[in-house]
Amino acid sequence: MSRLLAWLDRERPPQAAALGWRCFQLALLLLPASALLAGLLLLVALIQGCRGRAPWWHDRLNLVLAAVALWMLLGSIGAPSGWLAWIGLANWLPFFWAFWGFQPYLASAPARRRLALWFVVGTVPVLMTGLGQMLLGWSGPFQLFGGAVIWWVQAGGNPPGRLSGLFEYANVTAAWLAMTWPLALAAWLQHARRWREGGAARLVWLAGLAIVVAQVAALVATDSRNGWGALVLALPVVLGPGRWLWLLPLLVLALLPVLLATVPGVPPALQTPLRELVPQSVWGRLNDVNSQGIRPEALTRLSLWTMALQLISQRPWFGWGAQSFGAIYKERAGYFINHSHNIGLDLAQSHGWPVAVALVGLVLWLLLRTAAAGMAGDRLFERAWWAATLVLVALHATDIPMYDSRLNIAGWVLLVGLRCRLSPGPDRGAAAGS
Numbered sequence: 325m326s327r328l329l330a331w332l333d334r335e336r337p338p339q340a341a342a343l344g345w346r347c348f349q350l351a352l353l354l355l356p357a358s359a360l361l362a363g364l365l366l367l368v369a370l371i372q373g374c375r376g377r378a379p380w381w382h383d384r385l386n387l388v389l390a391a392v393a394l395w396m397l398l399g400s401i402g403a404p405s406g407w408l409a410w411i412g413l414a415n416w417l418p419f420f421w422a423f424w425g426f427q428p429y430l431a432s433a434p435a436r437r438r439l440a441l442w443f444v445v446g447t448v449p450v451l452m453t454g455l456g457q458m459l460l461g462w463s464g465p466f467q468l469f470g471g472a473v474i475w476w477v478q479a480g481g482n483p484p485g486r487l488s489g490l491f492e493y494a495n496v497t498a499a500w501l502a503m504t505w506p507l508a509l510a511a512w513l514q515h516a517r518r519w520r521e522g523g524a525a526r527l528v529w530l531a532g533l534a535i536v537v538a539q540v541a542a543l544v545a546t547d548s549r550n551g552w553g554a555l556v557l558a559l560p561v562v563l564g565p566g567r568w569l570w571l572l573p574l575l576v577l578a579l580l581p582v583l584l585a586t587v588p589g590v591p592p593a594l595q596t597p598l599r600e601l602v603p604q605s606v607w608g609r610l611n612d613v614n615s616q617g618i619r620p621e622a623l624t625r626l627s628l629w630t631m632a633l634q635l636i637s638q639r640p641w642f643g644w645g646a647q648s649f650g651a652i653y654k655e656r657a658g659y660f661i662n663h664s665h666n667i668g669l670d671l672a673q674s675h676g677w678p679v680a681v682a683l684v685g686l687v688l689w690l691l692l693r694t695a696a697a698g699m700a701g702d703r704l705f706e707r708a709w710w711a712a713t714l715v716l717v718a719l720h721a722t723d724i725p726m727y728d729s730r731l732n733i734a735g736w737v738l739l740v741g742l743r744c745r746l747s748p749g750p751d752r753g754a755a756a757g758s
Contacts (some may be wrong), residue, residue: 329346332345332346332349332350333345333346334438335432335434335435335437335438336435337428337429337430337431337432337435339428339431340372340373340428340429340431340435341372341373341375341428343368343372344368344369344370344371344372344373344428344429345369345429347365347366347368347369347372348365348366348369348373348426348429348439349438349439349442350365351363351365351366351369352439352442352443352446352734352737353442353445353446354446355443355446355730355733355734356446356447356449356450356490356491356500356730357446357449357473357475357490358468358472358473359729359730359733360472360473361469361472361473362730362733363729363733366422366733369425369426369429370421370422370425370426371425373425373426373427373428373429374424374425377428380424383424383747385423385686385743386420386423386424388682388686389420389423389686390420391682392416392420392679392682392683393416393417393420395642395675395676395678395679396413396416396417396675396679397413398642399641399642399643399645399675399676399679400413400645400646403642403643403644403645403646403648404639404644404645404648405644405645405646405647405648405651406645408645408646408647408648409645409646409647409648409674410646411646411647412645412646412647412674413646415646415726415727415732419732419733419736422733422736422740423736423739423740423743426736426737426740427740427743427744430737430740430741430743430744431744432744433702433703433705433706436705436706436709436741436744437705439737439741440507440510440511440705440708440709440712441507441511443504443507443734444504444507444508444511444535447500447501447504447508447535447539448535449475449489449490450489450490450491450497450500450501450542451489451501451535451538451539451542452489453466453475453477453489453490454481454487454488454489454490454497454542454545454546455487455538455541455542455545456477457477457478457479457480457481457487457488457489458480458481458487458545461479461480462477462479463477463478463479464476464477464478465477475489475490476490476492477489477490478492481494481545482494485547486545486546486547486548487542487545487546487547488546489542491728491730494546494547494548495546495548495550495723495725496725496728496731497542497546498543498546498548498550498551498554499548499550499551499716499719499723499725499728499731500725500730500731500734501539501542501543501546501551502543502548502550502551502554502555502558502715502716502719503554503712503715503716503719503731503734503735503738504539504712505539505540505543505554505555505558505712505715506558506561506562506707506708506709506711506712506715507705507708507709507712508532508535508536508539509536509558509559509562509708510562510704510705510707510708511532511535512529512532512533512535512536513562513563513704514704514705515528515529515532516529540555543555547605547609549609549610550718550719550722550723553718554715554718554719556575556579557711557714557715557718558708558711558712558714558715559571559575560572560575561700561707561708561710561711561714562704562707562708562711564701564704564707565701581598581601581602582602582606582607582610584598585598585599585601585602585606585607586602586606586607586610586611587611588611620659622657622658622659623659623661625665625666625722627657628653628661628664628665628666629664629665629666629669631649631652631653631656631657631664632649632664632666632669632670632672632673633669635649635652635673636669636672636673636677639676640672640676640677641676641677641678642675642676643671643672643673643674643675643676643679644673644674645674645675646674646675647674648673648674649661649662649663649664649670649673649674650662650663662727663724663727664724665722665723665724666720666721666722666724667684667720667721667724667726668680668684670724671683671684687717687739688717690713690739690742690743690746691710691713691714691717691742693742693746694710694742694745694746695710697745697746699742699745706745709738709741709742710742712738713735713738713739713741713742716731716734716735716738
């Protein structure tokens with residue numbers, strides 16, 4: 325046990341309590357498998373992370389989040405969505421606290437690298453259940469610890485034909501795999517030069533390669549356009565600017581046939597042979613040909629965004645309350661859709677445009693500021709961390725995967741990592757007051 329604890333204590337930032345650091349690592353490992361177990365561990369880590377610190381209001385970003393929280397609370401009073409407005413605050417308010425309380429665990433680049441590896445290892449059950457349901461017909465539910473962990477794995481995926489694994493729905497699975505893809509790629513690349521050493525080094529390299537290949541295969545099998553885009557978006561960032569001279573032209577050459585086979589208006593003499601080259605399952609999915617006659621217009625992103633804009637114009641300051649979009653859309657359009665599939669529109673529709681501007685602006689500021697500070701071109705795992713955050717932020721432009729608690733937690737952990745890159749080393753103990 326002492327050896328295990330010593331191993332868990334490696335690369336612990338000086339500001340982090342030992343118990344909190346251990347719980348935080350195990351939580352990220354268990355996160356995709358069980359939000360409940362991970363949440364309990366994170367609660368312990370959060371309490372530990374708030375002890376012996378300088379007051380939270382010393383960080384101006386916390387003041388922004390406090391103002392947003394107050395605005396959300398005021399808007400929930402008398403919100404049209406009633407009690408759902410108060411329940412919906414659970415998607416946000418606890419994570420404003422976590423944004424401050426998790427910082428001791430992400431205060432150094434070695435700590436972020438170690439936590440990135442926990443994300444990668446924790447993704448293995450997602451890959452196993454996803455590929456198992458598609459290739460072997462696995463079907464759940466699978467239960468562990470007396471029902472504390474339940475995986476609702478459906479044979480053939482959910483929706484049918486689309487890999488979903490233990491996340492229950494393909495788009496959510498694609499979001500998790502897309503987010504962890506840059507981290508998995510970095511984990512393999514760090515051992516790419518060691519395969520010739522043989523022995524354990526070669527086994528680690530082969531294991532990393534297996535995860536990378538399985539991750540790509542699983543992302544393709546989710547049939548998620550967002551997931552496909554994430555494969556391409558993250559690649560240049562993780563490989564680094566030093567490889568762009570040959571990588572970017574190669575990506576253009578690889579993607580140009582797909583683009584020309586997909587977009588309308590391309591001359592048939594050019595597009596027809598390209599559509600024979602590019603699988604129909606790809607270009608038909610990208611331009612929605614495969615959904616024509618199947619998906620009603622009311623279920624398209626454009627219809628959802630149009631409705632969200634109409635609702636925002638009617639209640640621009642405090643919105644309609646959290647969890648309100650589904651009921652309103654059901655009443656006005658005849659279909660129940662949980663959200664508007666754009667995080668900015670969803671925030672403005674639920675809580676008002678000031679909240680949307682503040683939160684979206686905060687996230688974009690962190691991304692741009694850390695990029696300007698060199699994180700996007702720094703060491704391998706720093707680039708991968710930034711790329712993972714970029715991918716997850718981009719996914720929220722056309723979907724809102726954060727409504728799955730596991731992705732919400734992971735997203736805030738990534739954002740805390742960016743914050744710590746800008747202001748490393750939240751002080752503990754006596755140093756906090758100096």
